[in-house]
Amino acid sequence: MKSSNFKIGWKTILKLGFLAFLIAIPLYGLYFWYRLDEPMIIKSLPDPFILNNGTRVSTEAEWNLRRNEIKETLQNLEYGHLPGNPDRIEVTNLSSQDLGEGKILNTLKMTIIPNNSLPETNFNFTLWVALPNGTGPFPTIVKVSEEGTGSQEPARDQVLTRGYIYVCFNHIELDPDITGNDIIGPCQQAYPSYDWGSIGVWAWGAMRVADYLLNETWVNAPDGIPNVDPSKLIITGHSRRGKTALLAGAFDERFTMVVPNESGCAGAGSFLIQGYISETIADITSPSRFRYWFNENFTKFAGNEVNIPFDQHFLRSLVAPRLILSMEATEDFWSNPIGSQAIYEAANPVFKFLDKEENNAIHYRGGFHGFTSEDFDTLMNFADKMLLNKSVVGNFYMTPYNIEFPIYYSEPL
Numbered sequence: 001m002k003s004s005n006f007k008i009g010w011k012t013i014l015k016l017g018f019l020a021f022l023i024a025i026p027l028y029g030l031y032f033w034y035r036l037d038e039p040m041i042i043k044s045l046p047d048p049f050i051l052n053n054g055t056r057v058s059t060e061a062e063w064n065l066r067r068n069e070i071k072e073t074l075q076n077l078e079y080g081h082l083p084g085n086p087d088r089i090e091v092t093n094l095s096s097q098d099l100g101e102g103k104i105l106n107t108l109k110m111t112i113i114p115n116n117s118l119p120e121t122n123f124n125f126t127l128w129v130a131l132p133n134g135t136g137p138f139p140t141i142v143k144v145s146e147e148g149t150g151s152q153e154p155a156r157d158q159v160l161t162r163g164y165i166y167v168c169f170n171h172i173e174l175d176p177d178i179t180g181n182d183i184i185g186p187c188q189q190a191y192p193s194y195d196w197g198s199i200g201v202w203a204w205g206a207m208r209v210a211d212y213l214l215n216e217t218w219v220n221a222p223d224g225i226p227n228v229d230p231s232k233l234i235i236t237g238h239s240r241r242g243k244t245a246l247l248a249g250a251f252d253e254r255f256t257m258v259v260p261n262e263s264g265c266a267g268a269g270s271f272l273i274q275g276y277i278s279e280t281i282a283d284i285t286s287p288s289r290f291r292y293w294f295n296e297n298f299t300k301f302a303g304n305e306v307n308i309p310f311d312q313h314f315l316r317s318l319v320a321p322r323l324i325l326s327m328e329a330t331e332d333f334w335s336n337p338i339g340s341q342a343i344y345e346a347a348n349p350v351f352k353f354l355d356k357e358e359n360n361a362i363h364y365r366g367g368f369h370g371f372t373s374e375d376f377d378t379l380m381n382f383a384d385k386m387l388l389n390k391s392v393v394g395n396f397y398m399t400p401y402n403i404e405f406p407i408y409y410s411e412p413l
């Protein structure tokens, strides 16, 4: 039998492959462009006003009941449960650094004593308190994490120059953050009956920082506390620390302003309105990634968002009637900037119900993932305006996506 002369050589295969590649790139580019403004809508956003007994909130007192129900739902199905305050906190000043022009940086050791009769469960974490020039009382920014690590730009000078106290704390001393590794840190060891994941632990740590700054009765700080204005206590954080800041600020009403920066999935982003290539519950709860940030129940919703009885507007609504500014970046697709607009809009009826619609704010800058000096300026501009009554130019209610989100409820009349 004669064999055919027609043979496709490797060279031809490579050429065809290359051609296919050249055609695929612009096609994918077009698809990408189209999808960016076309989120996947899994279902409509649940009405936060429906009480567990099926009736709808109609008074402020009922909203306060509903608030507690929402807290329980979020602890039960997402972050795990957070304990109350410890028996005692001992604060030790480790060092004091003169930053010039009247500014000072104090490094402190916070010793947490969960139970006076169980000293073996005590643990420490580090706090950095930077003080501006003057005597105060000062508006104060608490930032989850050390100053200027990863994609966060250092902000200390900028913050102090604008007359704010700047407090950072080392959240990973409370629970380590090693991708794919669920380490039982000192907090979880001290409170073994709690099912909290790392985000819950870190948020609880932020609340202990507030204990100190507000000089609660269980705090012993022999060197005194900084002159914080308790009506101007701001909590912020970036990305995973933004999720943490939002949880802490939503649950702890001592924070008067809450500023999650590009906090995305399980932060100010949506599970149900999923922007193209944004992080899903399956992504975030993968055992090789960040399952340890949450409690076990949350993983049930991986790929099963249709059955989740809430979305993050429940968490956002808990901040009402206090101030929230979520800060987003339009090219930070992983953090779901479209979904954050949906969550902002879905929380609005709660702020309206409590007569504080102007306290629900959202800001978008161009660019990618990061906590930049521009973001800190946005934060302080909003704080100057809302907490210090200064006149400030800026749009804090930006809704860049022209999309009708499935929000089929409004505030009770």
Ligand code: GCU
Residues within 6 Å of the ligand: 238, 239, 240, 241, 262, 263, 264, 265, 279, 284, 334
């Ligand atoms: C990962 C994670 C995000 C998180 C981010 C960060 O990308 O998937 O959820 O926000 O890390 O913390 O920088």
